[in-house]
Amino acid sequence: MSILVNKDTKVxxxxxxxxxxSFHAEQCINYxxxxxxxxxxxxxxxxxxxxxxxxxxKEAVDATDATxxxxxxxxxxxxxxxxxxxxxGIELAVIITEGAPVKDMMYAKMYATKxxxxxxxPNCPGIITAEECKIGIMPGMIFKKGNVGLISxxxxxxxxxxxxxxxxxxxxxxxxxxxxxxxxGLSYKQLLPMFEADPETxxxxxxxxxxxxxxxxxxxxxxxxxTKPVIAFIAGQTAPKGKRMGxxxxxxxGSAGTAKEKMEALEAAGVHVVVSPADIGxxxxxxxxx
Amino acid sequence: MNVHEYQAKQIFKEYGVPTPRGIVATTPEExxxxxxxxxxxxxxxxxxxxxxxxxxxxxxxxxxxxxxxxQLASEIIGMTLVTHQTGPEGKLVQKVYIEEGADIKDELYxxxxxxxAKEMPVIMASTEGGMEIEKVAEETPEKIIKVAVDPTxxxxxxxxxxxxxxxxxTDKDEQKKFISFAQKLFAIYMDKDVELIEINPLIKxxxxxxxxxxxxxxxxxxxxxxxxxxxxxxxxxxxxxxxxEASQYGLSYVALDGEIGCMVxxxxxxxxxxxxxxxxxxxxxxxxxxxxxxxxxxxxxxxEIILKNPKVKAIxxxxxxxxxxxxxxxxxxxxxxxxxxxxxxxIVRLDGTxxxxxxxxxxxxxxxxxxxxxDLADGAAKAVKAAKGxx
Numbered sequence: 002m003s004i005l006v007n008k009d010t011k012v013x014x015x016x017x018x019x020x021x022x023s024f025h026a027e028q029c030i031n032y033x034x035x036x037x038x039x040x041x042x043x044x045x046x047x048x049x050x051x052x053x054x055x056x057x058x059k060e061a062v063d064a065t066d067a068t069x070x071x072x073x074x075x076x077x078x079x080x081x082x083x084x085x086x087x088x089x090g091i092e093l094a095v096i097i098t099e100g101a102p103v104k105d106m107m108y109a110k111m112y113a114t115k116x117x118x119x120x121x122x123p124n125c126p127g128i129i130t131a132e133e134c135k136i137g138i139m140p141g142m143i144f145k146k147g148n149v150g151l152i153s154x155x156x157x158x159x160x161x162x163x164x165x166x167x168x169x170x171x172x173x174x175x176x177x178x179x180x181x182x183x184x185x186g187l188s189y190k191q192l193l194p195m196f197e198a199d200p201e202t203x204x205x206x207x208x209x210x211x212x213x214x215x216x217x218x219x220x221x222x223x224x225x226x227x228t229k230p231v232i233a234f235i236a237g238q239t240a241p242k243g244k245r246m247g248x249x250x251x252x253x254x255g256s257a258g259t260a261k262e263k264m265e266a267l268e269a270a271g272v273h274v275v276v277s278p279a280d281i282g283x284x285x286x287x288x289x290x291x
Numbered sequence: 292m293n294v295h296e297y298q299a300k301q302i303f304k305e306y307g308v309p310t311p312r313g314i315v316a317t318t319p320e321e322x323x324x325x326x327x328x329x330x331x332x333x334x335x336x337x338x339x340x341x342x343x344x345x346x347x348x349x350x351x352x353x354x355x356x357x358x359x360x361x362q363l364a365s366e367i368i369g370m371t372l373v374t375h376q377t378g379p380e381g382k383l384v385q386k387v388y389i390e391e392g393a394d395i396k397d398e399l400y401x402x403x404x405x406x407x408a409k410e411m412p413v414i415m416a417s418t419e420g421g422m423e424i425e426k427v428a429e430e431t432p433e434k435i436i437k438v439a440v441d442p443t444x445x446x447x448x449x450x451x452x453x454x455x456x457x458x459x460x461t462d463k464d465e466q467k468k469f470i471s472f473a474q475k476l477f478a479i480y481m482d483k484d485v486e487l488i489e490i491n492p493l494i495k496x497x498x499x500x501x502x503x504x505x506x507x508x509x510x511x512x513x514x515x516x517x518x519x520x521x522x523x524x525x526x527x528x529x530x531x532x533x534x535x536e537a538s539q540y541g542l543s544y545v546a547l548d549g550e551i552g553c554m555v556x557x558x559x560x561x562x563x564x565x566x567x568x569x570x571x572x573x574x575x576x577x578x579x580x581x582x583x584x585x586x587x588x589x590x591x592x593x594x595e596i597i598l599k600n601p602k603v604k605a606i607x608x609x610x611x612x613x614x615x616x617x618x619x620x621x622x623x624x625x626x627x628x629x630x631x632x633x634x635x636x637x638i639v640r641l642d643g644t645x646x647x648x649x650x651x652x653x654x655x656x657x658x659x660x661x662x663x664x665x666d667l668a669d670g671a672a673k674a675v676k677a678a679k680g681x682x
Contacts, residue, residue: 076513102514104484107410107442140612140644155559157611160643161667164611181558184410210559213407236562239547239569240578243376247543247558247580249513250407256425260566277570278563279668 003130003175004150004195004202005093005119006069010134013061013091014039015082016073018049025073025097025138026050032135037065058089068092071127071136079123080105087116095136096122096186103249106184113186120186124248126156126178137178147172149285150196152189153208154181154248155236158278162206162234165282171289174202181210181248189219197227204230204289206281207272211237212251212258220266230288231272234281235260292510295339297388298524299506302483306475310503313390315339322364323357325389332356333392336363338384341529343491343507344374344423350384353392360389375423385528393502398492399458400424401473403480406439412480413439414473416454420492446477465499472501483521484514533596540592541582549574550678552597552606552635554590556581556620564609567667573675576603581610581620590623591630598631605636605682607674609667612643621649625656636660636677640670 006012012029016022017039027050030036038053038061045056055061058070070086072079072094079101086094094113101123113120121128127137131146143160145167153159159178166173177192179185189207196202205227209216216235223231238260240246242253253259264274275284297315304310314325326334338350345351350372354360364387373381398420406413417435419427427434436457438450451470460466472493480488489507496502515522527535537544543558547565551573555561558580565575577600579593597606610620620641627633637660641649653661662682664670676682 077516100513102484102517103405103486103511104442104481104514107405110410111443143643153559155557155563157555157557157560158563160611161560161563164642165666183405183407208559210562215407218408234563236559236566239565239575240562241545241547244545246545246562246578251558251562256429277567277668277671278560279567279570279666279671 002199002201003133004192004199005175005177006128006130006134006136008033008133009035010069011035011037011065011067012069012071012136013037013058013065013067014071014073015058015086017041017054018044019073022073023050026071028141029071029135032141034134034136037067058085058091062089062091069136070094072096072098074098076100076102080109083109083120084112087113087118091118093119093121095127096120097125097127097138099124101182103183106182110184110186121177122180122186124182125180126159128175128177130175131173139176139178143167144176145172148174148201148203150174150199150202150205151176152192152205153178154210155208158208158234158236161278162208162281166206166285169282169286171286174199181250183213183250188215190215190222193219193222193227197229202229204232204285206285207231207233209233209235209263210248210251211235211240211246211253211260212248214258216263217266220270220272223267223272224270232281232284232288233267233272233274234278235263235274236278238276292512292515292521292525293341293529294508294521294524295341295386295526296337296506297339297386299508300503302479302508303503303506306479308472308475308479308503309501310506311390311393313388315386315388316364317368317386319361319365319368322387322389323361326354326357326360329389329391331391334360335390335392336360336367337388337390338367338370338372339386339388340372340377340382340384341526342374342376342382344376345372348372348374350374382529393494393504394497395494396497397495399495400491401476401493402487402489402491403476403485404487409439411439411441412477413437414450414454414477416458418458420494424489424491440477442481446474462499465495468499468501483518484511485509486511533599537579537592537596540589542589542593542596543578543580543582544596545578546600547575547577548602549576550602550604551674552576552600552603554579554581554593554597554606554608556610556612560609560611564607564667564671567671568607568674571671571675573671573678576600586619587623587626590620591627594627594633595631598633598635603635605638605674605677606633607670608637608639609670610641610643612641612645616645617641617643617649618645618652621652624661625652625658628658628661633660636662636682638662638664638670638674638677640664640667642666
């Protein structure tokens with residue numbers, strides 16, 4: 002079992018023939034992801050990486066019954082691509098692109114929600130169900146199959162956490178990189194219940210960072226609804242106020258969104274919070290062996 | 292990207308948001324000319340820097356004669372202004388804004404930001420103008436009215452009514468004026484991809500008019516490509532030169548006060564690396580994300596920028612290769628040691644894609660001050676020791 006995606010999930014790629022799209026689509030195919038085609042306007046009818054190319058998402062969905070789209074289009078065209086996917090009946094859009102204007106994502110997410118389409122990202126590594134389906138840019142080899150679910154705002158910290166978990170002799174069910182932009186798709190609060198309901202997931206790792214209050218919302222949700230152990234790390238304990246730390250959303254405004262307040266809220270909700278990111282794997286092993 | 296008050300007010304004027312008349316000046320002589328052109332017998336001389344709290348820091352002064360305008364302008368231009376937002380080193384004032392005096396009856400606050408929880412803009416208004424709004428939010432949160440506006444319907448009459456009733460504006464004419472003010476400000480927020488717009492204070496004059504006495508604006512960097520008119524307002528002298536240089540190479544850099552330079556791929560891991568160093572008893576000297584497009588050139592540049600800081604006693608390179616391949620980083624490190632004099636120990640931890648090849652490259656290079664680390668904990672521990680001269 003897993004959440005959201007598995008080996009049967011039919012995936013198309015928007016921005017299929019571009020440099021990034023091609024490189025990562027090929028990696029996904031090699032991993033075993035069921036990529037059934039891609040979309041690049043004006044290249045419909047061609048074949049790319051052995052898969053059909055379509056002019057529009059609608060055509061791609063009609064021809065392939067794809068339910069998930071992996072989006073690689075440049076930042077200025079992300080909102081358009083997301084809305085096109087929603088309009089075509091895609092169920093989940095995984096938006097890898099970094100640097101989409103916030104206003105564009107505001108409209109795109111509203112439309113996606115209206116159409117019942119879930120989104121992951123933007124500015125994220127994507128989602129991977131270990132040894133089944135990789136939709137994104139993560140190095141697949143570090144995600145060994147196991148019983149730990151992973152939710153993270155950061156790409157490389159996701160790899161770091163998975164690597165540590167695997168070194169402890171454990172593994173991952175599904176890992177979701179939710180992205181670090183001010184407006185993102187699925188977040189902790191929507192993903193936690195999916196992991197709670199997944200019979201194979203026995204523990205959940207959540208990695209957050211400074212800025213916004215998604216981790217605080219998650220803490221409140223965990224306290225009331227989650228029975229599986231949750232291990233958390235919040236990045237940016239040493240970040241100065243008012244400075245943007247790489248991710249567009251990673252900024253402490255005034256006194257809101259600090260790592261400290263998030264760590265305290267999570268601890269109060271019974272979450273196992275680690276102070277150093279080097280201790281994530283160890284803590285997971287400790288909690289699961291109890 | 293942020294702009295100066297005088298630039299924010301230019302945008303206000305384009306949209307019909309009422310502001311006092313003013314002219315920017317870079318010399319005391321220009322300041323006097325500006326005051327003459329504005330006319331009247333009272334002027335405000337305002338330092339133009341990208342930071343709040345200018346008044347308290349002595350950067351905003353009232354002049355009652357042209358001589359006084361000249362004197363104040365000569366004092367303020369060239370001064371290093373220290374406010375609660377500049378840090379102790381302060382900021383050099385290069386321009387002043389000469390503004391006509393205003394008849395202040397009431398001071399209000401009006402701002403628009405993204406409400407990240409609601410995922411739409413929220414207009415914030417308060418009767419406590421002229422105060423630090425963070426302080427008001429902390430001490431008397433009930434004095435801040437928040438009205439979220441769904442951008443798909445835009446600013447409607449009811450949004451305006453919520454604002455004026457919340458602020459206790461009862462005069463019908465004043466209500467109309469305030470609603471129109473807020474509506475125009477909202478249009479600016481949406482049209483220009485604004486990240487934050489703040490007017491503190493927004494004043495009510497004796498005759499019941501509303502004027503933007505101050506103006507602070509920040510813009511979404513990701514949307515600047517479609518606003519060349521805003522990009523043209525960029526004042527490079529207000530930006531940290533190292534941060535700026537880094538960004539030109541696709542690196543994201545923030546200077547801190549510690550001793551251990553960090554070079555990391557990914558913003559989250561970069562913050563996590565700083566936290567790990569702190570946890571091990573060390574202090575990070577910077578945040579540096581080499582991003583997904585790191586190559587030998589950008590990595591070498593990263594070293595150069597880190598080493599500009601004389602406090603740096605060791606560098607911790609922590610790379611988990613996903614998009615960035617570790618062998619590329621390894622080559623970057625080698626090239627950097629040829630381009631820059633790396634006079635401090637460099638702790639290198641490379642993991643992920645092509646990590647074994649990277650380890651091989653580094654081993655074959657045989658560079659004395661490059662020390663390999665096994666994992667994050669080992670790397671952080673070694674970096675802390677190296678900075679203390681114990682490695």
